[in-house]
Amino acid sequence: MTSRHPLGPRALAERRPFSPPEGRLLLLVPDPHARFAAVELDAGFVADEVREHGYGLCTYVFCWSPERTALSTVDESLRRYVDRYGDLRLRPDFASLTELPNGTAAVVCDAEWPSGEPVAVAPRQVLSAQLRALEEVGLVPSVGIEHEVVFTGADGAPMTGYGVDYALGGTEKLAPLVRELRADVDGAGLGLESARAECHPGQYELVLRHRDALAACDDAMLLQHLVRTAAARHGVEARYLAAPEPGQGSSCHVHLSLSTADGPAGMTGALGHFLGGVLRDASVLTPIWAPTWNSYVRLRTAPFSPSELRWGTDDRTAAVRLAGRGDSARLEFRFAGADAQPHLVVAALLAAGRAGIEDGLAVPREGTPVGALASTPWDALRAFTGSARPAELLGAELAHQQAALLSEELDAGLGAVTDWQRRRARLRA
Numbered sequence: 001m002t003s004r005h006p007l008g009p010r011a012l013a014e015r016r017p018f019s020p021p022e023g024r025l026l027l028l029v030p031d032p033h034a035r036f037a038a039v040e041l042d043a044g045f046v047a048d049e050v051r052e053h054g055y056g057l058c059t060y061v062f063c064w065s066p067e068r069t070a071l072s073t074v075d076e077s078l079r080r081y082v083d084r085y086g087d088l089r090l091r092p093d094f095a096s097l098t099e100l101p102n103g104t105a106a107v108v109c110d111a112e113w114p115s116g117e118p119v120a121v122a123p124r125q126v127l128s129a130q131l132r133a134l135e136e137v138g139l140v141p142s143v144g145i146e147h148e149v150v151f152t153g154a155d156g157a158p159m160t161g162y163g164v165d166y167a168l169g170g171t172e173k174l175a176p177l178v179r180e181l182r183a184d185v186d187g188a189g190l191g192l193e194s195a196r197a198e199c200h201p202g203q204y205e206l207v208l209r210h211r212d213a214l215a216a217c218d219d220a221m222l223l224q225h226l227v228r229t230a231a232a233r234h235g236v237e238a239r240y241l242a243a244p245e246p247g248q249g250s251s252c253h254v255h256l257s258l259s260t261a262d263g264p265a266g267m268t269g270a271l272g273h274f275l276g277g278v279l280r281d282a283s284v285l286t287p288i289w290a291p292t293w294n295s296y297v298r299l300r301t302a303p304f305s306p307s308e309l310r311w312g313t314d315d316r317t318a319a320v321r322l323a324g325r326g327d328s329a330r331l332e333f334r335f336a337g338a339d340a341q342p343h344l345v346v347a348a349l350l351a352a353g354r355a356g357i358e359d360g361l362a363v364p365r366e367g368t369p370v371g372a373l374a375s376t377p378w379d380a381l382r383a384f385t386g387s388a389r390p391a392e393l394l395g396a397e398l399a400h401q402q403a404a405l406l407s408e409e410l411d412a413g414l415g416a417v418t419d420w421q422r423r424r425a426r427l428r429a
Contacts, residue, residue, distance in 0.1 A: 026038055034224075054089035056087035139258045146253040151203075152202055191211070200244060208220065307375060308372050309373065381407065
C-alpha cells in the first residue's frame with residue numbers, strides 16, 4: 001500500500017496536515033527512551049480546543065527513567081522538568097496523522113513550554129531544530145530507518161530455533177503474526193518496503209520506504225507500536241534489545257541521502273563533507289547510539305555491529321556503508337542499536353554532518369579507521385561529559401539530559417541482581 005507520506009526529501013514547510021477524523025484521537029509524543037507517551041482524546045475536543053490551544057503533558061516525561069520515575073540527579077538546567085511536575089503543552093502535528101488498526105487515529109505532537117518556548121530536550125524538537133539548520137545551508141535529507149526485532153514465545157524462547165536470514169522455510173511459527181502485521185502496516189498507510197527473516201533466532205526486519213526525516217522517525221516508532229500490539233495479540237513478545245544474546249545484534253540502521261535545489265548531493269560534494277563530519281564526532285556521541293547497558297554488549301560482541309569508525313562501498317562490516325549508485329547513492333549509518341531513540345539518532349547525524357559541511361571536511365580514505373565508538377558505558381559517559389562537542393552540536397540542555405539518563409542507567413544496573421550474577425555465583429560454589 002502507498003504511504004500516506006510522500007517518498008523522498010521534503011522540507012519542513014512542505015509537510016501538509018491531514019484533517020482529523022471523527023471518534024477518538026491518540027496524541028503521541030516521543031520520549032527519550034524510544035517510546036511514545038500518549039493520551040487519548042475525543043476528536044471533536046481536539047478540533048475545538050487542542051488544535052488552537054494545545055494540550056497538557058507533565059514536564060517529567062523528558063527527564064524520567066524507563067520505569068517512569070523522575071531522574072533524581074539532574075543539572076540545574078533540567079531542574080524545571082522535575083521540580084514542580086507542571087504542564088508542558090502538546091502541539092499536534094497533523095501532517096503525521098495515521099489511522100490505526102483498532103479504529104482510532106494517532107497524531108504525533110511537538111512539545112513546548114507555556115511561554116511557547118520549544119522543549120529543548122524533546123527528541124522531536126531536537127530533530128526539527130537540526131532540520132531547520134540544514135535547510136539554511138540549502139540541504140534536505142531523505143531518511144530510511146531499519147529496525148530489527150526478536151519475537152519470543154510465552155516461554156521466552158525465540159520463535160525460530162536458529163538463524164533464518166532470508167529464509168522462506170523455518171518461519172512457519174511466525175507466519176500468522178507476520179501476515180497480520182503486514183495487514184496492520186498497510187492499513188495504517190505506513191508504506192512497507194520489505195519484510196524478511198533475519199540472521200539470529202526469532203529475528204525479523206520490517207522496513208518502511210524512505211521519506212522526510214520527521215516522518216521517517218515518527219513512522220519508525222509507529223511501526224514498533226504496531227509490531228508490539230500485533231505480537232501481544234498472538235501471545236508473543238517483540239523485543240527491541242540491542243543485543244538479544246551475546247554475539248547477536250539488533251540495530252537501528254539509518255539510510256540517509258541529501259538533496260539540494262539542483263538534485264542529489266554526491267560523495268564528491270556535500271555528502272562527502274557530511275560523512276567526514278559524522279566520522280569526526282561519532283565517538284563522542286556514543287551515548288546517542290548506545291543509551292543502555294545492553295547497547296554495549298552489541299558493540300562489543302556482535303560482528304555486524306562495528307564499533308571501528310570507517311566507511312566502505314557496499315561494506316556491511318563498516319560502520320558506514322555507501323549504498324546505491326548515482327541518484328540513489330546514500331549513506332547507511334550502522335552505529336545505533338534497536339534501543340536507540342530514532343529522532344535523536346537522526347538529529348545527531350544531521351548535526352555532526354552539517355558541521356562537516358560547514359568545515360569543508362574531506363572524506364577519509366575508504367576502509368581506513370579514523371577512531372572507534374566507546375566500548376563501555378563509563379567510557380562513553382566520560383567522553384560525552386568531558387567534551388564540548390555534544391552541547392555545540394545538540395544544545396547544552398540536551399547534552400545534560402543525555403548524560404543524566406546514561407548515569408541513571410548505570411546506577412540502576414549497579415543496583416540490580418541479574419541472572420548473569422546468579423550464574424557466576426553458582427560457578428563459584
